[in-house]
Amino acid sequence: MAFWSTTGTEPKRQFRFKVQFAAADSESANALAGQGVIWFAKKVTLPQYTMTEVTHKFLDKNFYFPGRVEYNTVELTLVDPVSPDAVDLTLNMIEDSGYRMPSEMSAAGAFATISKEKASRKGLGDVIITTIDHEGVALETWTLNNAFPKSVKFGDLSYDSDELREITLEIRYDWATCQMRDNAEPYFKAGTFNPDGPRVP
Numbered sequence: 001m002a003f004w005s006t007t008g009t010e011p012k013r014q015f016r017f018k019v020q021f022a023a024a025d026s027e028s029a030n031a032l033a034g035q036g037v038i039w040f041a042k043k044v045t046l047p048q049y050t051m052t053e054v055t056h057k058f059l060d061k062n063f064y065f066p067g068r069v070e071y072n073t074v075e076l077t078l079v080d081p082v083s084p085d086a087v088d089l090t091l092n093m094i095e096d097s098g099y100r101m102p103s104e105m106s107a108a109g110a111f112a113t114i115s116k117e118k119a120s121r122k123g124l125g126d127v128i129i130t131t132i133d134h135e136g137v138a139l140e141t142w143t144l145n146n147a148f149p150k151s152v153k154f155g156d157l158s159y160d161s162d163e164l165r166e167i168t169l170e171i172r173y174d175w176a177t178c179q180m181r182d183n184a185e186p187y188f189k190a191g192t193f194n195p196d197g198p199r200v201p
Helices: 027-033 086-096 116-124
Strands: 017-022 041-044 049-058 061-071 074-079 126-132 138-145 148-153 166-172 175-180
Touching: 017 041, 074 126, 086 116, 086 148, 086 166, 116 148
Parallel strands: none
Antiparallel strands: 017 126, 041 074, 049 061, 074 166, 126 138, 138 175, 148 166
């Protein structure tokens, strides 16, 4: 039966999604997430990857071989609410990552610096992006593993606009896993493609 003659076929919609922070030890990320779902998330890009290539030259010909898989950053746009104060909590992420202001050099622990463990566990934690259907059931669940905030933009102010203020986070991560509905195992494991994993027809 053709899809246009039945109402049982439903495409995925861009506006049906939710974002969660699975912060292990991050007080600021947990406070930002509230009950787990960030209700003021406005827009998010899904993970993307690029496979590098290596060129081998032989006589007058070029032959290409696949190289390494590189995951691109994800951009998350938040509406800036008064409570929870998203500016204050995102500013706390850099401190939770280990950064200290130069003015704090005389304080205890002044020589602490940023580390990956602090940035990914205390700063942000794993980021979970879930695509849902019209019933609210998860269709795709993307997990950004070992994620940390690469950059934070606090938006613009203008007397000419009455738009809601936004905060944009650029998120770096090591690899992404994708869990499809009704599949027990993710498509990607530990940063590599799983050739024996489940497939959706």
